[in-house]
Amino acid sequence: MSRQNDVEHLQDLMQKGELTADQANVQMVRNERFRLVINGLPARVRSALNAAVKSGELERMKKDGHKPECYYHPTFKHLAVAARNRREQEIRQASTCCLTRMIDIQP
Template sequence: MSRLEQNDIEWLRDMLSRGKITADQANVEKVRMARVQVVNRLPADVRNALNDAVKEGKLCHKKKDGRKPEVYYHPNFEHLANEERNCAEKKILEALAAVCARPEL
């Protein structure tokens, strides 16, 4: 999964504490910097901010599809979003197979 660098996190916190950006803008910038954000659960205000960014064209969104999770991603990195979704689906299937597999006799 895409991770933010420490400098990116500190920059976002600094801009937020100085009042240069709002919390909603910080959440959008966080996804843009990380390129892909796999979503399991989100608070309603964060989801609304991300959905507004999708409407403005700053982010793109893929809905949950079967075992593939929901993702928000930078518009130029759809290939990374697809890769992250496939990786997450593979981990889910491996976990299911480990639980459902017959024990060795």
């Protein structure tokens, strides 16, 4: 199923009253296998995801340097680790590029 189909399916379940917004947020992470937290999360979403971590539905990796915080499906830790490493590499490359350009323009 595509991401759009997943979202529409979860919205449909919520409209029918079969799923709460908190449950839908947890299910979305499980469907996507992992979710990197790049720009923060609303408090209600974070609370729902942390409750899912406590219940064992999800797992969480804390932010570590340039590696972002990540919530993930317990059986897909390897995908979450790879995505965090890619994000860290992207940030390091972007930082190097910016520093090089600043050095190039100084007299």
